[in-house]
Structures are given as C-alpha cells and as structure tokens.
Amino acid sequence: MTLNTLVPLCLAASIAVAMSACGKQEQAPQAASAPQMPALDLSRIDAPTLSLKAADLDASANACQDLNAYVNGKWLKANPVPADRTTWGSFEVLAERTLAIQHALVEQIAQAQPAAGSIEAKLGDVWRTGMDEAAIDAAGIAPLQPQLEAIAGLKNAGAVVAWLRERYAQGQGFLFSFGGNADYKDSGQVIAYAGQGGLGLPEKGYYFDEDKAQIRQDYVKYIAQLLQLSGTDAAQAQAQAEAVLAFETRLAKASLSRIELRDPAKRYNPVNAMEANGITPHFDWIAFFDALKVPAANKFSLSQPAFFRELDTMLAEVPVDTWQAYLRFHTIDEAAPYLAKPFEQANFDFYAKTLRGQQEMLPRWKRTLGAVNDAMGEALGQLYVKAAFPAESKAQMQQLVQNLSAALKVRLENLDWMSQDTKQRALEKWASFTPKIGYPDKWRDWSGLQTRGDGFLANMQAAQAFNYRWRLDKIGKPVDRTEWGMTPQTVNAYYNSTKNEIVFPAAILQPPFFDAKADPALNYGGIGAVIGHEMMHGYDDAGSQFDAKGNFDSWWTDDDRRLFTERTDQLVAQFDGYESIGGQHVKGRLTLGENIGDLGGLTVAYDALQMALKADPQANKEIDGHTQDQRFFMNWATVWRRNFTDGELKVRLNTDPHAPANFRAIAAPSNMPAYAQAFACKPGDAMVRADKDRVVIW
Template identity: 40%
Template sequence: MKTSWTPIRHTAIVLALCGAFASAAFAGGQAAAPAKPNASADKGAATDTAPANATLRPGDDFFTWANGGWLSKTDIPADRSSWGAMASLAEETNQRIVKLIEDAGKDKGANSEARKVGDYFAAYMNEGAIEARGMAPLKPQLDRIAAIKDKPGLVRALGDSLRADVDPLNNTDFFTENVFGLWVAQGLHDTARNMPYLLQGGLGMPDRAYYLDSSERMAGLRTQYQKHIATMLKLAGYSKTENDADARAAKVFALEVDIANGHASRADSADVLKADNTWTLKDFTANAPGLDWNAFFKAAQLGDQDKFIVWHPSAMKGTAALVERIDLATWKDYLAFHRINQMAGVLPKAFVDARFDFYGKALTGTPQQSLRWKRALGATNEAMDEAVGKMYVAKYFPAENKARLQQMVANIVDAFGKRVDKLDWMAPATRAQAKEKLKTLYVGVGYPDKWKSYAALKVVPNDAFGNAVRAEQFHYKEEIAKLHHKPERTEWAMPPQLVNAVNLPLQNALNFPAAILQPPFFDPKAPDAANYGSIGAIIGHEISHSFDDQGSQFDAQGRLRDWWTKEDMEHFKAASSKLVAQYNAYKPFPDLAVNGQLTLSENLADLAGLAAAYDAYRASGGKNANAQGDQAGDRAFFIGYASSWRNKAREAAERRGILTDGHAPPQYRTATVRNLDAWYKAFDVQPGQALYLPPDQRVRVW
C-alpha cells in the first residue's frame, strides 16, 4: 500500500488507508498543524476523560463520555481539516524529524544519504529560488505536450505519464490524476511472481461521485473545480483571449466527467473477486479498443510484460474509447493541466495558493494552508521515506520499545488463535487454514529488516522542481524493477516515521511503524490495561484484517483462494451483515449515513481486534490484569481504546470521508465496544441507554 503524502504528486488531501489503521499522518499538503495546539491533551492514553456534560453516561455515547474534556477544549488548527490523537502525535514526530533533517543538511559528506535528505528539504524550502525560476522548469514538459501531433503521440504521452502509487488492497481512495494507476505486487494466484496491476485513474477530484452525484453540494464543487482548472491554465499561460482558458477548462472537465462514467463504484473497487481479471496484450485490444495498448505499454516501460491484472475493466474500456473519440486538443489541455496541478508544490506561490484554494478550502473546508516547512517535510518524506525513517529510528526508537511491542504482538496473535480454537461454528479444515495464516504471519515492528538504497537518486541543492521530477522517476523505476524479481514478504509498505499501521494480504504481513509506537498509543510507563486498549487494539485490528471480508479471501501464502467451507463462509457473511446493518444505522448528518458495506473491513477489524486485545490483556498477567475481572482495569482498557479515537473534523472533510473512506468516522469506530460483553460490565451499561444492545444482538464474528 504505497500512497502519496505530498502535494507534489496527486494529494493536497491526506488519503485514508483501507486495510491500514487510520489516515496517513505525514506533514504534507494539509497533513500538518501548528506547533503546539493543545499538546498536553494528547500525551496520555487515558487523560482528559471527564465528559463535557456531567449527566452523560458511557452507555449513551462512549466516545464523547471518554473524550469529553479533550473535545470541549480542542479546536481544529486552521491548517487542518481534522485533528486528533494521530495528528497530534504526527505533529510532534514531524518536529523531531525536521530538526534531524536540518542537521543532516550540514553534513559535509556530499554523497551521504543524510546529506541528500537535507538538500532535498532545503531546496523545497528555498521559495526565493523557486520564484526566480518561475515556469521555466515546467516549460520543457509542457512543450512536449504541446508538440503532440496525433493520437499515436497522445498514446505515448499517456503511457509515459503512468505512475505507480496506488495499492487497491490498502487504499479505497483511487485518487490518481494520471489516466491509469499502476501497482506492482505479487500475483493474486501466482505467489512466485510480481505482476503489474492496472487501476482506474484520471480524475482531479477524489471519486466518481464528485462528478456524477446530483446533490447541490457536489454541483457546487464541480463548478469550483472547473474554475480551478481554468485558473491553473491561465497561470501557465494557456489563455490566448480573456475567455480562452475558461472554454478549455470546460472541455477538460467534460472529459473527466466522461472518464468518471467509466469508473467502478467504491463497493466494486473493494471487491477483490471483481478485480481478478488477468488480461494479455490481445485481451486489451479486444476488451478496450480505441487505444494502441502496445504503444502505451512500451512508453510506460511495460513492453516486456505479457500479462496484467486489470482491477477496473470498465475504466480501461471507457478511457480507451475516449482516447479515440475526444479531440486531440482537449486531451493535450487535459495533460497540461494535470501536470501543472501535480507539480504545483514546487512552482511559484501563485500555483501553490491556487491549488490550496480548491483542494484545501473548497474540498475539505480547511481555512489555512500549512506552513512551508510542513509541506517541505511531506515532500522529503515522499521522495526519501526510508532514508528519513532510518534517521528517525536511530534517534527516537529504543530497542527496549521494540522488544516490548514484539511481546505484545505475540500475546495478541496467541489470543486471536485461541479465539479461533473456540469457534463452535468453524469446521476443522477451515480452522487449520486460519491457524496456518497466524503461524506464518510476518510482523514488522518499528522499521524494515532491510533498508532501501537511494544511491541512484540524484538530489541537487536549490533545484526543488528537478528533485521532485527525479524522485518521481526514481520511484517508478524502482517499482518497475520489481517485475523482474520475486516478491519479498518482508518488504515494508510504510516508513518508520509514519503514524499508522497496515495489513498486507498478499504478503500475509503486518507493519507497525516506529512513530505510532509512542504515547498516546503506547506508553512504557502506562498500565498494561491502557496500552492493550490503545496500541493493543491497533495490533489486534491489523491481525484481524487477515480474516475480515477481504483478508479472509487470501491464504497463508497470500494467494487469492477460497479456503473456507461453504457453511463457514455463510456463517461469516451472516455475522458480517449484522455489522453492516449496525453501521448503516449511524447518521452523522441528516442527509448522509455511514456506509456499512464500504466500511465493513475496518469495522470487522476494529471489533475482532479489540476483542483479541482484551483477551491478551487478561492473559498477560500485567498490572491490573486478572482472570476474575478487575473493573478498574477493564475501564482503563476501554478508555484507552476510546482515547485513541479522539478526533474532530470539519464538516466538508467528514462528508468526503463518509463518501470515499473505508473507515467509519471515529465516534462510530469507538462505538464497537457495544458488541463486547466486558464493556457492559465495566461501565454498568443498562437497557434504555443509547448504545445498549441485548446480548443476542451483539455482533460476534471471531
């Protein structure tokens, strides 16, 4: 699951990660915050739990009850669309990293990796040099687009623009401005070979719904986006007359509407079985006519590949037809706009501000752009993520923390295995396969076993634009090279400095980056109860992804295979459907409900992960843990869980998340406690309280 964290490429918006614990928290675009907003409120896993309303009971609204003090005194920083425990921790981590990077820039070893990191950051920070160069760095790229004379030239340009930055198993937000997205990973059925996956792309807004939804709000965003296209074209000199850029923008927008019409829905994108389509080169010609696929793949450096996994067949067919049908001038303007838009972060301030006006203010309701150093850090993290991570780990991740977390992981894996053993509905054959998945699970804690090399990446001081282009090309070549090597189960999908965690179904692996292994999620000084409720639930969440509605389709080797008996799968689906119904009933806004099907994978992982973490806490023998049940310890466990979800979001951002994110809003993720019997005992939750469920209505899957 490789996703983009900076405005250099396609995200001025922080992307949420399905299959991962929560939103990526690098300092890029809107992913950062002012230096010290309510910092004290995020230090401990069980602090600020006094409810704002003294009459509120845990059984009425556990999220607000547990986080009331924090909610009442916390404001969302002006440069953020949301703010919470993860964002606050990311902010503290980012400030540490910036100091490390600034020091690295003073390294006299000209070819050292640390010096490259420092030079990349410093070049991005040098706004004077960027302003002085103006459009000059981008002009050669725009000239190449302008020089396209015919459709064969267009096809070559589309192929050349392909980038590898989307993982469909860990990112339901297929937001890539390039006409298609590429993912390189182990084959769905062939575990010995890496395969190229092609996915839908080509949109400047987050999802097809933004183009096709008839609501007044979406219509307004479409109007603002079309104006944004025109603004970018005007800034780049694409305006021969007063109305020329507006007319050209209208055609570009209309093309994107046509592209969106061919896109799969969110639900279909999350269905791996619908994505299991292996095409040969002949299949592309037969199934998606209108585009010279041989020429496209050759330009994309994929000419030696004989098979592709096509995740979104309808998008391939629809976009290929548009290449043939839509006039060349419109396609050239489309390519020019998207290249300008992608590179805005390393262009003069007018471009930066114009991009933020739409992606920040209009799309997520964020009133203020993040400071330059935060965007520079996001760009540096994107370009040299593990090089930065290596510096961070050496300074801030003690060996004893890794050892303690590894023990917690072992305890929770064991607890999950014991829950599998106790399932009276699971057939022996299915149980044996489930236990094999747990036995062979790779769990990475803190940082990768093997670090990436950036020796081939050229970084030039004071050349922010050139550095961004070279980093983009470096990463693409890095991904293409995987097609000539066998898959590596221990390869990490997240760098150590990212506040997040992830399950990788094809690798049967988990990553827990070092940055999330600190307060408020893990505190070496805190009672076991609080740690198991916070980081323990995160660990359980990621383990559980191996057995959710998506992960359960992959076996111990990461092969897409049905290893369930028919009866077991029917039981699993029936239990899961109850969780879908439970979440469908939540309505954050009168006109918008949570999508229980879209969020099912995450909701299953939250529920099963919390249950396994609770069992592990009870079995650990740690402070406040005993088999008879300690109410104080149990309360601390559940409060630790709720505290990890404290979060506030602007309405525009929350609405976007409900439409496009595989995660439910935090208050409803917290509410999964209503399915655990121990929560009722810990807080004396009684019938008549809003979250109360009779025992026979509590969802029990694992």
C-alpha cells in the same frame, strides 16, 4: 492514502508462530551508506500529553450512553481543528512530535556539509530547495514549460499515446494507475497491474451527485485558473475547463465505486499484452511495456477492463485539443505544490479549502517536510529510528504481538459457527502471519537518485522517476518480503493480504497507543487493540479471500461463507444506522473491513488482557478509581478522539474506508458484553446493543 491496485488495510488500518521477546538491546540496522549524524537532543522536543487521565473525563457524560463523550468530550471541546488542518486528534498530535523530530534532523543536515552523493546530501538538496521560496517564485512556470510545450505539439491520438508512454516512464502517469504488486494467484511473484484513474475529484459520485453540483462548478473554476496561470487566454481556459470536466465525467461513468473496488475480484483481471490490445486497439500495451522497460507483458492485470474500453473509445473520439487541455491541466495540477505561490495557492484553495474546509496552509517547513517524505521517506526514516526509537519498545511490542496471537488462536479454535475444515484453514493462516515492528530489517539503496542544489520541482520529479523505476523493476521478480509499505515515522499501521503481514511503524509506538511504563489495560486497549485490528484484517470481508500463502483463493466452505456474510451484514446495518453530518450516514459497506478489524481486534485484545491479568494478579488493580477493564475500554476511546472540519468529514463519508472516529470509539464496545459488565450498564442503555442486534463474528 491514494487508492491503488493493492491497498494496505490501515488503522487510520495468530500473527506468526509465537515469537519470544528479545532479551538484548537492538539497534536499528544501517545500510552501507547510512547517514552518520550527531545524536539528536530529544529533550528539546515536547512529548505529546495524550495518556489517559481521570481529570480528562467528562463528568456530564455517561459511559453507558456514549463512551466517546465520556472519555473525549472535554478534550474535543478544548481542541478544535486548527486553521491549518482539516482534522485534529490522537494521530495528528503524535504526528506533530514526529514532525518536530524530523524537522530537527533535516535542519541538522542543512547546517552540515555532507559528502556529495550521500543520503544526507540528497535529503539536504530536497529540503533546501523546498524551503527556498524566493527561488521557486522567481522561476514561475518555467520549470514545467518543456512538458507543456510537448503537450502543445501533440497532433493526433497516436501522439497522445506516445506522450503518455514517455511520461509514465518518468513516473508521471495520472490517466490510469500502473505499477507492480504480488500476483493475486501467485503471491510470491510480482506482476504489473493497470487500474482505473484519471479523475481530479475524490470519487466518481462527485461527477453525478446532485449535492456535489457546487463542487463541480468550483472544480471548473480551478481548472480554468491553473490554465490561465500557465498562459492560456481566459475565454479559452474556461472552455477548456468545461471540456476537461466532461472528459473526466466519461471516465467516472466507466469507473467502479470505492465500495466496488473493495472486492479483490474487481481488482484482478489477468491478461497478456495481445489480449489487452484487443480491449484497447488504440493503446498498444506491448509498446507501453517496452517504453517502461518492464517485462512480463505475457501476464498482467488489466484490472477494470470496462474503464479501459472507454478510455480506448475516447482516444478515438475525443478531439486532440480536449486531450491537450486535460493533459495540460493535470500536468500543472500535479506540479502545483512545487511551483510558484500562485499555483500552490490555487491548488490549496480548491483541494484543501473548498473541498475539505482547511482555512490556512501549513507553514512552509511542514509542507517541505511532507515533500521530503514523499521523495525520500525511508531515507529520512533511517535517521528517525536512530534518534527516536528505543530498542526496548521493539522488544515489548514483540511480547504483545505474541500475547495477542495466543488469544486469537484460542478464539479461532472455539468458534461455534465455523466448520472444522474451514477452521483448520483459518488456523493455518494464523500460523503464517508475519509481524514487522519499528523499521525495516534492511534499508533502500538511494545511490541512483540524482538531486541538485537548485530546482525544487526538478528534485521532486527526479525522486518521482527514481521511486517509480524502483517499483517497476520489481515486476517479473520474486516478492521481496522485507520491504515495508510505510515509513518508520508514519503514525499508522497496516495489513498486507498478499504477504499476510502486519506492520507497526515506530512512530505509532507512543501514548496513548503504547507506553512502556503504563498499566496493562492501557497498552492492551491501545496498541493491543491495534495489533488485533491488523490481525483481523486477515479475516475481514476482503482479507478472508486470501489464504495462508497470500493467494487469492477461497479456503471456505459455502456454508461457512454464508454464515460469515450473515454476521458481516449485521455490522453493515449497524454502521448504516449511524448518522453523521447533515443527515449523511456512514456507509457500512464501504467501511466494513475496518469495522470488522475494530470489533475483532478489540475483542481479541480484551481476551489477551484477561490472560495477562491472570498471569500477573498484582497488575489487576484499580487506578484513579477505575478497574483494568474500564481503563481498557477508556483507552480504546482515547485513541479515537478526533475533530473534523465539516468539509473533511463530508469527503471521508464518501471516500474513506474508515468510519468517523466518534463511531469507531463506541461501535465495537457496544457489541461486547464485557463492556456492559465493566461499567454496570443495563439493557436499553445506548452502549448496550440488544441481543438480536449484537454483532459477533470472530
């Protein structure tokens, strides 16, 4: 996921007033133009085999020393990262099945003759043009040539700014982020947010850290390679590439780190257009808003003003030919996955192979399916839920959410470190949580998107412009609380702080997360802990700064916030102590929100399991020689079985707000006395944290 002004907190991030389980069979809602396709035969698509099995356990490992090794050791040894991947685990295995279903759906469309202008026709255009490798290769750089010629014609800083306005209006802005999100202080209204951006490397540290020097050299080679492929002389390409790196280094110096950006206060700086123009006298925000046909220039968030001051200085100081090199490179880089093979290969070789250690490209059909999802993901989701999401899964999930919500309420009511005033506000937030399960209640309208039967890049840019326009048109209007931030076919979940909602797409509702036929322990240790995780994002270090209505407004007493910070600092220290690859440690501050989600979520899920077993004593039975408590923790670990390439792991340690999976498997259980009791662990065992080090928050 790319870092944006408002980032959903995902698993890979009390719910509402108690919901009753649905007693009737539900069908996915259909828009007026919804595709009507023949039923898909799912029996031809293999289901993943990730359910917990006694035979998978590693007898050479000890659950009291390392839960991850005990549950996942054998699987991890038998399932190395495939050559066309950088990571391989439970999430990826489930994603493979969803991809297979989506593949069957788009192939079904391709063989049909859908009505012109229908959703099927548009999905089919993107799919077929993406699969026509011969036509893409024959076109070369030609599809991008008009944009490159426009860049070549820029004469001064004013022309650069005019070009930026034009390209942003087409959804092709890369110098800074710009879009609509809920106003942090008025969560019912959408305002514009402008934020830092413009970097080609993963994070600002890549421009300065000594151990990243080789990556910077490889990046310069990649920039030069793309410029040469587009027709620039070799010597000029090298000089321009070095100038681009220097250009981006200036932007990086003025940028906040990933850790700093976790603070909502550093993502919100409301100004009007005239005030913004005072910060950037060479960049006219009134003209920018006019070009994008966006209202509400009287209030928007210029989220990192120091970045924009430096950007404005660069408009005045940096020679126009350097600006041209920067704009030319990023224009080609953004389009490279949809251009001829040399461009796509160069893009893969740097970003996937050099940075992350991926040895081979995904097959063409998977790359094209990724593009279809980028272009029309929710449209494809309409077909997906109709083909692959059983109505009973949604009903059972609603019951699980209700049970987790009840357990969270009890825990909040019984906190011994929080005052009654703050506790009352915490319960108000619990009562206002909104869960979303499976798919949206209403689907997007795609009637304005124009696609064509030839031209892969043209279709992708048309979709990019259409989707960006759809997002811009929200600015100045009330927040639409029915919209989703993920597609139904995404194997993930998220929490949105300004909507105070938790969202579970259909694709995650598969084993090991969810199985309608499984014993309670597996569902509570899987999707139950995920539900708890997302709920607890409402009370993590960032989410806890938003109130029950989703406004950025402190609802804590000073003493309670201090006590909370003391506890979260303990969790930071715990993860800072985990050593990963090459002596690099996990960044406890970067991963704090997710770690709070894991610890609180697993704790609440365990409480909910005990409630369920008390209500149905017959379910409290051993299976394969393991108790329900043991199976609960074992399935939690199963969720986090995952291998990484060295390169992928190094990038994630610097950029990912989630800790590596092996640490997520063990960290939360090691803080829970229930785990030690379940496996008869003793003080001093690695999975039993000493009382002085044990972290208890929610």
